[in-house]
Amino acid sequence: xxxRVLAQGFSALGRIPGVAFVLVALFAIFASMSPGxxxxxxxxNILVQSAILLLLALPMTFIIMTEGLDLSIGAVLTLxxxxxxxxxxxxxxxxxxxxxALAIGLAFGLLNGWIIAWLDIPPxxxxxxxxxxxxxxxxxxxxxxxxxxxxPALHYIYSGYLLGIPFPLVIAxxxxxxxxxxxxxxxxxxxxxxxxxNREALRHAGVNxxxxxxxxxxxxxxxxxxxxxxLTSRMSAAHPTAAIxxxxxxxxxxxxxxxxxxxxxxxxxxxxxxxxxxxxxxxGLNLLEMPSSVQVxxxxxxxxxxxxxxxxxxxxx
Amino acid sequence: xxxxxxVAPKFKxxxxxxxxxxxxxxxxxxxxxxxxxxVSDAFLTTNNLLNVLRQASLVFFMASGLTLVILTGKIDLSIGATVGLxxxVAATIIKSTGSPWIGGLAAICIGAxxxxxxGLMVTKLRIPSFIATYGMLWVAxxxxxxxxxxxxxxxxxxGFRALGSGYLLGIPIPIYLMVVFMLLGNFFTKRTTYGQQIYAIGANSxxxxxxxxxxxxxxxxxxxLSGAMAGLASLIYLARLNSAEGDIGxxxxxxxxxxxxxxxxxxxGGVGSLFGTFIGGLILTLILNGMNLLSLNANWxxxxxxxxxxxxxxxxxxxxxxxxxx
Numbered sequence: 250x251x252x253r254v255l256a257q258g259f260s261a262l263g264r265i266p267g268v269a270f271v272l273v274a275l276f277a278i279f280a281s282m283s284p285g286x287x288x289x290x291x292x293x294n295i296l297v298q299s300a301i302l303l304l305l306a307l308p309m310t311f312i313i314m315t316e317g318l319d320l321s322i323g324a325v326l327t328l329x330x331x332x333x334x335x336x337x338x339x340x341x342x343x344x345x346x347x348x349x350a351l352a353i354g355l356a357f358g359l360l361n362g363w364i365i366a367w368l369d370i371p372p373x374x375x376x377x378x379x380x381x382x383x384x385x386x387x388x389x390x391x392x393x394x395x396x397x398x399x400x401p402a403l404h405y406i407y408s409g410y411l412l413g414i415p416f417p418l419v420i421a422x423x424x425x426x427x428x429x430x431x432x433x434x435x436x437x438x439x440x441x442x443x444x445x446x447n448r449e450a451l452r453h454a455g456v457n458x459x460x461x462x463x464x465x466x467x468x469x470x471x472x473x474x475x476x477x478x479x480l481t482s483r484m485s486a487a488h489p490t491a492a493i494x495x496x497x498x499x500x501x502x503x504x505x506x507x508x509x510x511x512x513x514x515x516x517x518x519x520x521x522x523x524x525x526x527x528x529x530x531x532x533g534l535n536l537l538e539m540p541s542s543v544q545v546x547x548x549x550x551x552x553x554x555x556x557x558x559x560x561x562x563x564x565x566x
Numbered sequence: 567x568x569x570x571x572x573v574a575p576k577f578k579x580x581x582x583x584x585x586x587x588x589x590x591x592x593x594x595x596x597x598x599x600x601x602x603x604x605v606s607d608a609f610l611t612t613n614n615l616l617n618v619l620r621q622a623s624l625v626f627f628m629a630s631g632l633t634l635v636i637l638t639g640k641i642d643l644s645i646g647a648t649v650g651l652x653x654x655v656a657a658t659i660i661k662s663t664g665s666p667w668i669g670g671l672a673a674i675c676i677g678a679x680x681x682x683x684x685g686l687m688v689t690k691l692r693i694p695s696f697i698a699t700y701g702m703l704w705v706a707x708x709x710x711x712x713x714x715x716x717x718x719x720x721x722x723x724x725g726f727r728a729l730g731s732g733y734l735l736g737i738p739i740p741i742y743l744m745v746v747f748m749l750l751g752n753f754f755t756k757r758t759t760y761g762q763q764i765y766a767i768g769a770n771s772x773x774x775x776x777x778x779x780x781x782x783x784x785x786x787x788x789x790x791l792s793g794a795m796a797g798l799a800s801l802i803y804l805a806r807l808n809s810a811e812g813d814i815g816x817x818x819x820x821x822x823x824x825x826x827x828x829x830x831x832x833x834x835g836g837v838g839s840l841f842g843t844f845i846g847g848l849i850l851t852l853i854l855n856g857m858n859l860l861s862l863n864a865n866w867x868x869x870x871x872x873x874x875x876x877x878x879x880x881x882x883x884x885x886x887x888x889x890x891x892x
Contacts, residue, residue, distance in 0.1 A: 318696060370879050371833055373641065373696040374823070378879075381820050381872025388865035497704045500697065510694050542711030542812075549705035556691055 267558060268506055268522040271551070272529065279533030286536055293415070299528035300417035301483075304476040305499035306506075306524050307428040307517070308469035313503050314515035315444035315465060317365065317372040322473050323495035324383035325357040327488075329477030331387050334396035334487030343400055350481075351474040357383060358470015362463030387489040396487040407482035417479055424472065429517055431468075437461065446512055494545075501548050502527050505555045527551070587830040591845040598852045606859040616738055618848070618855050623744035624802055625847035628818060629825040630751055631681075631795030633843045634788040636826055637755070639768040639835025640688060640695035642792045645822050647706035648680045650815025653800035654710050657719040657810035666726035673804075674797040680706055681793020685786035703819065711812040720809030730805030740802050744844070751840040764788060768835025820871050824850050827878040832886065850874065 280287040305322050312319050333350035337343055357379060364375040409416040432438040440461045443451045451458050481487050506523030508515040527548060534544045603610040628645055635642045652673035660669035680702060687698035732739045755761035763784050767774045775781045804810055829846025831838025853874065854867060 320700070364876060368880050369883060370876065373643075373700075374827070374833055374875065374879055377643075377820065377823065378872040378876035381868040381875065385866060385869025385872060389863070389869065392863075393865060494704065497700070500700070504697070510697055540712060540715075542708040545704050545708035546712070549701050549708070552701055553687070553691075556687075556693055 267555070268519055268526060271505070271555065272522060272526045275526065275529050275533065279529065279536065283533065283536040286533055291532070291536075295525070295528045295532045297415045297417050298532065299524050300421035301476045301479050302495070302498055302502060302527065303421045303521065303524045304424055304472045304479070305469075305495060306502040306520050307424055308465070308472045309496075309499045310503050310506070310508050310515050310517055310520045311428070311432065311441050311465050312372075312469055313445075313500070313508050313510060314441050315462060316511060317445075317462070317466075318500070319361060319376045319466065319469050320373060320496055321357065321361060321376040321380040321383055322469060322499060323492045323497070324380045324387070325354055325470055325473040326477045326480065326492040326495060327490065328357070328383045328387050328390075329354045329474040330481040330487040330491055331390050331396065331489060333477060333481050334399060335390060337400060337403065338396060338398055341400065343402060347478060350477050351471060354470045354472070354474020354477060355467055356470065358467040358473070359463055361470065362466030365466065366459035366462040384489075384493065391487070391489045393489055395489075397485075399481070399485045403482050404485050405482075407479055420475065420479065424475070425517075425521060428468075432515075432517055437464065441465065442515065445514075497545070498527055498548060501552045504552050507555075588839070588842055588845060591828075591830065591842065591849065594849055595845065595852065598849065598856070602852065602856045602859065606856070608859050609856070614855070614859075616741075618851050620738040620740050620806075621855070622844070622848045622851040623738075623740040624799060624806070625821060625825045625851060626744050626844050627747070627795055627799035627802060628822045629829075629843045629847055630747060630840055631788075631792030632822055633826050633829070633831050633838060633840055634755070634764060635695075635792045636831050636833060637764050637768045637835060637838055638785060638788055639771065639833075640785065640788070641699060641823075641833070642681075642684060642789065643696060643699040643819060643823075644680060644684060644702035644706055645792065645796050646815040646818035646820075647703045647710065648677050648793055648796040648815070649800040649803060649818055650812070651680065651706045651710045651713075651800075652677045652797040653804045653814050654714050654719070654810045654812065656801060657722070657804055658713075660722055660726060661719050664723065666723060666729075669726075670801050673800050674794050677793040677795070677797025677800070678790050679793070680796075681790040682786065684793065685789035688789065689782040689785050707816070710815070714810075714812040716812065718809055718811040722805065722808060727805050727808055730802050730807070740806075743802070748840060748844055755840060760784070760787070765836055768832075768837075770836070817868070820868065820875065821850060821854075824871050824875045824878065827875060827882065830882065832882060833879060837886075846878075 276287075285291055305326065309319060309322065329350040332353045333346045336349045337346035340346070361372075361376055361379055364370050364379070365372050368375075405416075407417055411419045432441060440451060440456060440458075443456075444458060444462060444465075448458055451461075477492075480492060484491065502523035503515075503520050504510075504523070505526055506516060506519030506521070508519060530547060530551060531544050534547060539547075599609075608614055628649060632642050632645055655676055656669040656673035659672050660666050663669070684695070684699050684702050687693045687702070688695045691698070728739060729743075730740060734742060753761075755764065763774065763779045766777070766779060767781055767784055771781055800815075803814070807814070825847035826838075826843050827833065827846070828849050829838065829842035829844070831842060831846075850871070853870065857866065857870065858864075
């Protein structure tokens, strides 16, 4: 037993340099290439911009630990944003719009969970289907146009401060602490890796594995709703394709952070580092005036490098 | 050797199941046709029907390689992006050299290279295929956007355009191509050792490996074929559209997967056929054509396609669990 704990400790130690090394290397490269990079305003900018991605990557970590996947999360975020904007424009009530956005996010998350847990459809195809549905709803609701004319107060959610800390960071920190608490200090959290490692055993132990899965995907949808709130506030508008593809960054952050796609091994702090790494990468490339197409390719390459290093370490073990 | 014999009867069962599956799907095609001809006068015209078949043949080219991948129990989510990348590269090469042959070769090679990349990620790095090919989707799409830098390329030689929009004896040329490739593909999957090994890997990859099938190299092969077929599809697509832009392949992945699953190929591998995929593509095209004839906004397409994918997989799983328990 103590040997296993020791081995786990070692593998955790072995992981920290992995992501952190990449992060430091990227930091050094961008700092030397772009004078604007390592300034305090830019670094705080990176953190604030990473808040939205963290909201998606945290539940994605849970989902990937269950050997699942949520490809719909970017489209659900966009849909939440579109719903928020249309409710805000038509009723003028921000609280009502927030509730609607969170509700649509939660509904899609639970829909994913239901399709995956009760209909037993493989997660990637289930969420690919709901991706199409969410994306279609965005297009139908907006007719392909942006929704503008938000109440001015909406802007404060993204650009406001609480006790001197940017509000998006407060939300991200609360989300991180909550998800950390769930994963490492609740019974639900112990079920998460078990769902990935051995679902059958969990069922025999009398756990309602389907309900647990649905709750996990539901959390993912809810967090996408919160992220939609931040995104709409940042743009003071909603666009039907605003966050399409953001699930790729979220999956990349989880992968770079060292969570395994098999066997239910995950690491929430690694995801946090992964999110910051991708934030640094995108911000640095932005400062070097690289188009977003190049950024996407770089994120993909980053994941391949990370998984390659990971594979090497597995071979060594 | 004894394992091969033990596997043999199973193939017979799946073959006969194939026949039943195809019969059900042809029935569905007939039903959809009857409904559409009742609700729209424009449906039952030669022009519209040939148009549907031409669209279905495009879907078939993209979906045929994917069918092989799914038969092994893996997935290729990068099809649409591969089509986009190949189409854009082919377009610029045809424009600059004036030779459709060089452009065509380049498209198929690029498709095959993307497929090889997918295959290596799955077999060497042991990344689950839905993650590896999903990453490839974004990498290929990013590369396409960068390559095109917002430009569009249009206006190709008439000889090349005939590939997508030409007619021979009153029938669109892509339909002939599709028939040729379907016959070749059916022969490959049903009558060659390679093809049967693909089914065997999907049915049980461990048993396949133990009975001496080089699983990894077959997996690489199906991913390469999937990419190469996407490259070929991109040419027909390009010849039809007569222009290429960075976002050309963006909306193609979901319909392609829809065609395969509607066609009865199981996402768990080992069951399905290329002919089924053709029928699947036909059903999908008929539904989208019907929406078009009823002048339903194109914005509804992703929603409807998403619903169809979920419904098709669910139906497939329901019938499978029923036959399994019998």
